[in-house]
Amino acid sequence: MSRRGPLPGLRSRLTAASAVAVAACLALAGCGGGSGGPSGGKGEITFWDGNASASGTPVWQQIIREFQNRNPDIKVKYVSFPIAQAQQKYDTAIASGGTPDVGLMSTSLLANVAGQQALDPLDDRLAGSPLNGRLSPKLLELVKAAGPDGKLYELPQTTNTGIVWYRSDWFKEKDLKPPTTWNDFYTAAEKLTDAGNNRFGFTIRGGAGSIAQALEFAYAxxxxxxxxxxxxxxxxxxxxxxxxxxxxxxxxxxxxxxADVNNDYLKMNAQFDGGSIGMMQHNLGSYIDHQKALAGKFAGTPVPPSPDGTYVLLSNPVGGLSVFKKSRNKDAAWKFAEFVSGREMNDLWNSKVGQIPANTESATAEWVKGNTTLETAVKVLNDPQTKIVQMPYHLPEFNAITKAESEPLYQKVLLGQMSAKDFLDRLAAKLNEAQAKYKQRRGD
Structure with missing residues (x-):
């Protein structure tokens, strides 16, 4: 999954334009109040992949083929769209009553979607499933914390974590230690910089997606x-x-x-893979791109621990499948979700995209050990001493606050037009206000 979700739509806006919403929904293949079919785990279900990509889509197609081979009484209708459209697509479908049976979900979207009473809680289904006890307790905890009421509205499949990617060949040239401590990181940023030869020790993400990465470095x-x-x-x-x-x-x-003041992920990645950057901060999801461009010349390490040696990680969105309340074939929808988070398909998906599997058996598989960066990330994430700072995905306003409202302010900080304190004070004020409204709605 890409880091952080798109901006959430507001249900009130969609309700005000319900006619437009219905028309848009009908225009989208697979929409229309669930795919119908008989209940009892047979018939047709519609699956929405809200993170379509050149690397991920073929894997989903392979998973669906395998599922249908093993469950010939169930047909899966596959609908995909980019992550930037995911929130809008789900909001439109909810407003029109035309949700899919099962959909790819992320904890960054979960509060808004589950908050509209669009999803079925899966706690009881998981309790009676062979998967019970075989999914990461930390990821289950993060999913429950991201929802509106502490229930399980998403079956975890995969997650990510912050990584400092670095040019191992440059480090060797300069006789530098890998950036596994903050002192090593800042020393390397200085010594790897040779601006006259267009070499820089680091690249900052100043454009889209910047706030999550800034906070990740701050808390760590x-x-x-x-x-x-x-x-x-x-x-x-x-x-x-x-x-x-x-x-x-x-x-x-x-x-x-x-130029980093305008950097989004693609620009940052292009600079690193193009050979002008010594270190970049992203996550496991960019491994495949680096492998294609810099095989044998790069490595990655989790974001360094805090001064006392404890890893403090900002929670990354947990990806998984959700069953929609209006599905007319919930048993089949659950069966597909269960299949996806099972050992075999968890191995398949996560080994292809290079991310952390939710299935604990997959987390110890040989393919994990073959990717040193991933293996280290899995160990750090599952270490009982590691602290996870849970991002407040439960706030429907969270993505809007940290993206449209705060990204331009962070650019001002980079340009010296605003202090870091003023920036964080303004961000804190918005978050405290949203949290107070959330508690009021819940009656806390």
Whole structure:
């Protein structure tokens, strides 16, 4: 899954334009109140893949073929669209009553979709499934925390984690240690920079998707283990996070290209794979691109631990399948979701895309051991000492706050037009307001 979800649509807007929503839904293949068919785990189901990609789509098609071979009484109708459209597609379908039977979900989308009472809780189904006890407890916890009421509205399949990718050949040339500590990281950023020869130690993500990465570096350096403090207010603007953001931003134009202020993932990735960058911050999802461009010349390590040696990781979206409430064939929809998170298909999907499997048996498979970066990431994620800072995906406003509202402000910080403290204070104020509204809605 790509890091973070798209901006959530608001149900009120869709309701106000219900005629448009219905028309749009009818125009989308596979929409129309579930695919029907007989209940009892037979018939046809519609599956929406809301993260269509050149690498992922063929894997889903292979999984579907295998599922149908083993379940000849069930036909899976496959509908795919890019992740940037996922929230809009789901919101439109919910407003018109034309949801699929089962859909690819992410914890970054879950609060909004489940909050509209569009999904079935899966707790009881999992309790009676052979999968019970075979899925990562941490990922199950993250999925439940992302929903509106602590129930399981998504069966985990995969997740990601922050990685510092680095040019191992450059490090060898300069006799540098891999960036497994913050001191090593900042030392390397300085020593790898040779601006006259268009070589820079690091590349900052200043454009789309920048806030999640800025916060990931902040919490990892500060060591603050929770997004909310004991009083219920966000820790985003804690002085330790402010200091960490200031330190990262100080690299801009000194050890990074000046064009980084507009960097989205694609631009950042192109710079690294093109040979002008020594280190980049992303996640496991970019492994395949680096392997194609830099095989044997790069390596990756989890984002370094905090000063006391504890890993503090910002939660990445957990991907998986959700069963929609309006499905007329929930048993078959669940059977497909269960199949996807089973050992064999979890191996297939995650080995192809290079991500962390939700299935604990898959996490110890040989294919994981063959990818040193992934193996290390799995160990760090599953280490009992590792702290996971749960991003507040439960807030319907979260994506809007951290994207459309905050990304332009972070660019001002990079350009020296706003202080890191002012930026984080404004972000904190928005998050505290959204959290207060959330608690009010719940009656807390």
């Amino acid at each position: 350096q500060s060591g603050i283990p929770t997004f909310w403090d004991a009083s219920g207010r966000t820790t985003v603007n804690d002085p330790r996070n402010v200091a960490a953001v200031e330190k990262t931003v100080a690299l801009y134009k000194k050890n990074t290209p000046s």
